Amino acid sequence: MRIDDMTPAEQRVWRAFPRGADVDFRTAADEDPARGADWGPGRTVRADVLRALLLSAPREDGETPALRLAGARITGELRLQYADADHAVRLSACFFDEVSVLYAARLRQLNLRGSVLPALGAETLRVDGVLRLSDCRFAGPVRLGGAQIAGALFLDGAEIGEPPEGRPALQLNHVTVGDGLSAPGLRVRGEVRLAGASVAGTVDLNGARLRAGTGAVAVDAETLTVEGDALLRDTDVLGWIGLRGARVAGRLDLTGARLANPGGTVLRASSCSIGELWLRRSPPMDGTLNLRRAQLDVLFLEPDSVPAEVLLNSLVYTSLTPHEPAGRRLVMMLERDREGYVPHAYEQLTAAYRRIGDDDAARVVQLAKQRRRRATLPWYGRWWGHVQDAAVGYGFRPLRAASWLLSLLLTGSIVYALHHPEPLKADEAPEFNPVFYTLDLLLPVISFGQEGAFAPTGWYQWLSYALVLTGWILATTVVTGVTRTVSRP
Structure with missing residues (x-):
């Protein structure tokens, strides 16, 4: 591409690139990029110019090229599929007319902070550093399935609109993140897909608002691996969260979370392995809590946070906190099990009380177990059970x-x-x-x-x-x- 064919705005970006200089078209710090469709030629840059810069722009000796652009209207489709761009890219507070396609591209670093985009197609993208989508607003889906991000992935404050029917709004399945996934305050209308993803640090979804709809998948995180903590404090979720087979080495923190999927399972954490599961200071879940076959070191479960229905068969936990009277745990946990009499659940609760030396509570649980079992016996067994009990x-x-x-x-x-x-x-x-x-x-x-x-x-x-x-x-x-x-x- 010849520089003579470019607009003055594009020439400014072209000349700044070899030196890694900033180009900022904004007229005010609080300018809203959502109004970018009204920006005129003085701050409009074609996507083809940016593509040519990243793939074939000249270099200057002793300088490090980088694309650092803010407050621009980017027209046309930014096509970088299969591209190998060894430069840092920052397109912050920009307005994109069309979907950006970064399928299977390799970038040193990508920063789209505060930009407004129709959607993003970046499956199997490889980023050698950080991928920053903080405060971005997407009208449609963000597709990052299979991406490899050596550094951190930032989605804090991002907003993602409703995708086409049957598609996830935020696709992060099988993504590999070398650091953490930071997304506090994330807003998503539709499914967040994290199935098979691997995060070496912490997943932070504190204060997120995830609205998939009743009966729909809000978060699909089956077989997710998190080496740090998974934080969902004060999140607001409509739909169900799937964690089947997931592994969280640290803490899965749902403190203050508002989870709702009326008439169905709201949290499906069966067959998963979690260091600590925290359910505290939150209203009761509106839906069924499924912890069948889960392996937990610490279960921090406040009785007031337990939903009306639970599934606890084969749940294993080492420690149960806070310490509550056995009668309260029985009513708020075991007697709400949808499967009825589950002997293993009583044995786990008994063992938890015995580990802290509360033998009286352990005996209360065992007595409750026999009484619950009595209801499953034939009439003569129930009669003899009443005699033994009395x-x-x-x-x-x-x-x-x-x-x-x-x-x-x-x-x-x-x-x-x-x-x-x-x-x-x-x-x-x-x-x-x-x-x-x-x-x-x-x-x-x-x-x-x-x-x-x-x-x-x-x-x-x-x-x-x-x-x-x-x-x-x-x-x-x-x-x-x-x-x-x-x-x-």
Whole structure:
């Protein structure tokens, strides 16, 4: 391209490029590039001129070429597909008439901060440094699938409009980011696709507003790998978030997040591995929380943040915080499991309480487990379960069994004190003692010589049979409960 064929504005950009000098057409610092369609020839640059600069512009000895342009209206399609441009590119606060196509291009660095674009097609783009799309406004989709970014990716304050039906609004699937993905305040109308992406640093989506719609995918992050934290504090999401098979080495922080997908799953984090999952200081999710088969080191879950339905089967966590009474955890977590009775969930909660030394809470959880299980049994199993519960709390209330023993001892002592049973051998029988006689009937191991020496008749004999049977059951339960407490790992 000959410089004689260029407008004065284009000649200015062409001459500045070999020295890496800035060209700024803005008339005010707060100028809105969304009005760029009205900018005249004095600040209009054809996309073909920029392409020629990056691919074939002359150099000056001792200078580092770079494209640094601000406040320009860029007309035509910026076509850099498969291009190899060894220069830094900064096109900030610019207005693009047409979609920029950077498919499979390689750039040293790309900065479009504050620009307004119809869309961006940059699949498999390679950037040796930083890719900055901060405060950009896109009318349509941003496609960066398979891109390789050696530095950080910045999308902070960016706005992305609704894409064509069936397409994601922000496509970052299988992208590789050598540093962090910084997107606080991001606004997206449609799906954010992060499936298979790999981020060496932190993913920051704090304060983002992601509006895909009820029943639609808001964030598809299946098999996402994050070596740092994934921050979604104070985010506002309409649609569901998919994290199936994802790995977050640090913290997945949903503090203050407002997540809604009425009538469906709102957070699907099944089969994922997360260092710490934080759900705190936020309203209950409007939808189902799915943590099945997830592996967590720390689960920071405030009961008030738990939605009405959860799926916790095979969830494994080492620590559960903050410390809450067992009854509150049962009501706000386990009793909301859509699958009903899930034994593994009770065992996990029991183990969490035992690790911090709260044995009473652990026993409460185990008792609740037996009661929940009882509802799944046939009628005769439920009947026997009610008997066990009332009598000894399924063995987790051994003192209740002792109380029953004392009550039976008192009853038998009074009855047999009023009606002495006849001795089997009058000349050999010891003096009758109603208390020790009743103890002989109740205690299966200890013998005071009373039971074998006297023989009640009539209904008193049936009473003795009942005392022997209940004594065996209750005494065994007391021993089992004490053994469980002493031998607990």
